[in-house]
Amino acid sequence: MLTMVQSIEMLLDDELDARVRREWHYLAELGLPSQANHRGASNRPHVTVGVAHSVTDETERELVDLADTASLDIRLGGLLVFGSRNIVLARAVVPSTAVLELHRRVRHALRHSDGVPAHLDVGHYTPHVTLAMRMTPDQLAAAVRELVPTLVDAEGAVSAIRRWDGEGKREWTIG
Numbered sequence: 001m002l003t004m005v006q007s008i009e010m011l012l013d014d015e016l017d018a019r020v021r022r023e024w025h026y027l028a029e030l031g032l033p034s035q036a037n038h039r040g041a042s043n044r045p046h047v048t049v050g051v052a053h054s055v056t057d058e059t060e061r062e063l064v065d066l067a068d069t070a071s072l073d074i075r076l077g078g079l080l081v082f083g084s085r086n087i088v089l090a091r092a093v094v095p096s097t098a099v100l101e102l103h104r105r106v107r108h109a110l111r112h113s114d115g116v117p118a119h120l121d122v123g124h125y126t127p128h129v130t131l132a133m134r135m136t137p138d139q140l141a142a143a144v145r146e147l148v149p150t151l152v153d154a155e156g157a158v159s160a161i162r163r164w165d166g167e168g169k170r171e172w173t174i175g
Helices: 014-029 057-069 097-109 137-150
Strands: 006-012 046-052 073-082 087-093 128-135 154-165 170-173
Touching: 006 014, 006 097, 014 073, 014 128, 014 137, 014 154, 046 097, 046 154, 057 097, 057 154, 073 128, 073 137, 087 137, 128 137
Parallel strands: none
Antiparallel strands: 006 046, 006 154, 046 128, 073 087, 073 154, 087 128, 154 170
């Protein structure tokens, strides 16, 4: 049986959101995989901070305390690549003290939850905003060739902390 994802995510302010969406649309215009092709109402640029198969009521209560972090500063850096067959292309999020502290707090809140992946443990977390998934090596090469000349670091803020319930297909902001 497939277990659906429960996640905690940082949403980007309007300017950063628009910048990432332009990158999504540029990839799509080039005929490359892109998050722009995901038409779900909840699809928006975000930084995943925590994931679990289930979230306990205690965890939900602890997550409410994260609302005070919703305006933390964030900076998008260069490109990141994850995987080797089903490649993910992403924009790096510069791991500031504030971003890493939020991640630590989320990971602590998820301590009693099932199915937290090891790559989201403290010390193993790579904050990023996904641009495209399931790319081939040739598609990745084309995307990097086209995107790199257009990339600049971009500063902004987190606009909200979002909870995503993959089983219920619903989202809400924390706090």
